[in-house]
Amino acid sequence: MRTLDRKLRREFRSAFGRLLAVTSIIAVGVACYVEMESCYTNLVDAKQRYYTRCRMADFSLEVKKLPVSELSLLSRFPEVLELRPRIQFFATVDLERAPRLLNGQVLSLPDRPEPTINDIVLKRGSYFTDTRDNEVIVNDGFAKQHGLSPGQWIHLILNNRRQELFIVGTAISSEFVYLVGPGAITPDPQHFGVFYLKHRYAEEVFNFEGACNQVLGRLTPAAKRHPEDLLRQMEVILEPFGVFSSTPLKDQPSNRYISDEMDGLATFGKIMPGIFLSVAALVLNILMARWTDQQRTIVGTLKALGYGDGQVLGHFLKFGLTVGFLGGAIGCFLGFLLARWVTGIYGTFYEFPDLRNRVYADLWLIGLAISLLCAILGTLYGAYGVLRLRPAEAMRTRAPRRGGAIVLEKVTFFWRRLGFSWRLVLRDVWRQPVRTGAGLFASAMGASILLTGFTMHEAIFHLIDFQFRKVQAADLELSFKDERGIEALDEAKNLPGVDHAEPFLSVACTFHFGPYRRKGSITGIRPDARLTTPRDRDGNRLRIPDAGLVMSRKLAELLHVSVGDVLTVEPTKGLKLPRRVPLASIADGYLGMSVYADIHYLNWLVGEEFAVSGVQLALDKDARNLRRLHGELKELPGVQAISARADAIKNLEDTVIKTQKTFIGLLIVFAGVIFFGSVLNSSLIGLAERQAEVATLRVLGYGPWEVGGIFLRESMTVNLAGTLLGIPLGYRLCHWLADAHDTELFRIPVVYAPWVIATTLVLSVVFGLLAHAFVQRGIHKMDWLEALKVRE
Amino acid sequence: MPADRPVLLRLASASRTFQMGEVAVVALRNVTLDIYEGEFLVMVGPSGSGKTTLLNLVGGMDQPTEGSVWYRDIDLATLSTRALTRYRRETIGFVFQFYNLIPNLTARENITVATEISQDPLDPDEALRLVGLEPRRDHFPAQLSGGEQQRVSIARAVAKNPELLLCDEPTGALDFSTGKQLLWLLLQMKNRLGKTIIVITHNVAIGEVADRVVRLRSGEIAETHVNEKPRSPEEISW
């Protein structure tokens, strides 16, 4: 077989372009698979390790005030392994260098290091010392942003008093893998920090001696899976202490974000590689089928010389397996590099102590196996057609391809207008249904991937516009530590730079409808509010009814309520009287699950005169006023949190949009490989098959550009037709992905934008032309005299 | 004809029909023919008369639709694919009408591809020398003229050192003197090595050196002519 191997080697060299095209498509498919699965596994593993290391709580219970001695009420449950009382409050931070008050969350930690639930991982400095009571450990992100280091002093406003604290260390914790402040959707270490205090010190400053307002707990593995009933029982037991809520790990904000992301990644990680690998399998199939078919007479000759079917098949398999192996190996390696890169990007907004990319041998093997399998199937499919022939038959020069008129020619008025080359093109496209089909499929997939990427990008801008310019138009939102009366609004109006102020009331509650139950909150606003305007799908303002709720579509779906239904609302604070409330309309939105009501109606529901939990402000654009405003806010007591729209938008742009651009860039490259690879492959196959035709045309006096033009027209016809098919497919894919990413926190709209379609078409043409450049080069280089001479 | 020699091949009412959609093309009709060991048989006949078809049946490249083709006491018509492969490998040397060289193998490699699987092959270089192409051993088919390609094809068949040499128009592209050299070569194979040779040709002159000439017409044997005194290549002209 040595001589045959030599033949193989020469074939590899002469079919280099075709092989490159197919190999790169396979490689991209495998890379995509390895990359996404690796990232997924990296995240899962890192999360697992981190949760174990920090003894991540399986649930938390938020109470008004619970004496620590009463914890035994809960430890009696056999499912409970471990409990920890914790004191937690929101606080504001006053940094001299920062122009405005910053938001923070204060958590108590044991005074001495000990294994504890929701433990921290120290990054710099040390744990608390015995030197002083007022020591603080700051979360590492915030410290880095503001240049804080152990040994410095910092001021927090705790329980309405300004306290000076000594920084002993910086740390991260598994509770805050994705650290977002209340109401935010992206991490904002600039404006939100976590501060760990000694438990004893926290008791003192918050007047919580011997008490806590949060219980963290770990459960037996069985109870972990379905903690809901257990938590409800606990809530009942803690009723006398003013229980606000219970949160299973599943609903813990940071956990929720990363779980949603991982679910999305899991879906994406199946769809994308699936697309690439199916294109690769098809293209490889065509390549192998065409290649073996071209070898028809050679197979006949070999068989006549006494080679057996097995030997010939082995020869073909070597070819296929080399392609498969190369594609698989390159893909695995590329996938590894991509995974390292993307994991690095995840590392910028997910804080893990050790998020690493590793080599997963099983993934590599699967990737390689998929690639080899595609290659083997392609080879067998191609080889079968040739091998089943008797040598005498195989050696007869092939009957000319099916001639005769194609269906299109019946449309005579159309056909007669076509020039000779267009007729040639259309006949060839028509008579090679498999190859044309594969080309259409590849282009359609390439186009749909491009379109999906662009549409997702457009979606984020739409989301920002909808959410932060239409629905929430306030420049600044202040929430108070305790609810206040109407006077708070007048105060706010008189702050410098404030053009307009509106009150809001936020009431945490549980919604019941039939068997369905959800926690959430209702935001009370004035019916004529300008700064918060719930909207329907088309962006039209919804009227705030005198009585009844305006509910976000997602929550309505989860509760299975529709407009007109009456549901039960049970506030988690105050008198907690259940109320029956009608659903007046459905609002659309992409973040969270807001519910709106008239502020007067909401006050009436909870039995208040007129309480506000915060104000929303529209500011004038004067920078000096803004500075003065922030200066005054620093002095204002009772402000629990400040959120600025500009920060939220900037954060979204810095994180989500930046990473999205990277991913879209990657998708464009991948889609390009598909377009490029498939056009190149089918054109080069065409060129190889039609050497004689090309030679004849050249003899007749056609120049290389004219001959190339025929090939270009052919590939562009298929490419553009495929792209056009791919556009609706792409939108289908977008909807599919949007559904997969449809979570309680975040939803992605599918936006139809003309530029998306235009860019997809343009790129499809560009990639097609790029591939054609290689074909054109092949035509220029082709020795057509030789092509005329050799008889196969 | 030396009837004392044992029969090597026997076609017994062999027919080969090709089904082309609705129409059936009868390429061979009920052919009965014995071929003896060590015989030099020439087959002539108009184009499309079934010569190549007959050669394919004898060479184990194809099987009859009816009747049998015996090689010694084996009926080729009943052999499995595997057994047919072995038969071709061990017994047959084929010179194809259209040369059938493998385009991306050199002249020498086109020969080694055959000798590598043969049991008792000649040295490929020796085979090339026999057809006078030794200097062109490293050239690819596209770099050879039609006649040179044909000679490589002959060298390939000869190099296998087969018991049965089947040549389909081996001199079609050759000039007078090369053709004669080739005839020499074939006669040597027959006389010195005792090979059996079947040659298809349009060239009447070759018939004069053969032991027997069979003429086919429309898939049937129209005439058989036994040369009592075959000539030597020097004596003929074409």
Ligand SMILES: Nc1ncnc2c1ncn2[C@@H]1O[C@H](COP(=O)(O)OP(=O)(O)OP(=O)(O)O)[C@@H](O)[C@H]1O
């Ligand atoms: N695989 C096939 N399918 C259909 N018809 C065939 C096939 N092989 C041969 N034929 C037909 O059988 C007949 C005999 O063909 P064959 O090749 O044996 O002729 P030939 O005598 O060798 O002719 P030539 O001198 O032109 O080579 C022809 O009519 C040919 O068309």
Ligand SMILES: [Mg+2]
């Ligand atoms: Mg013939």
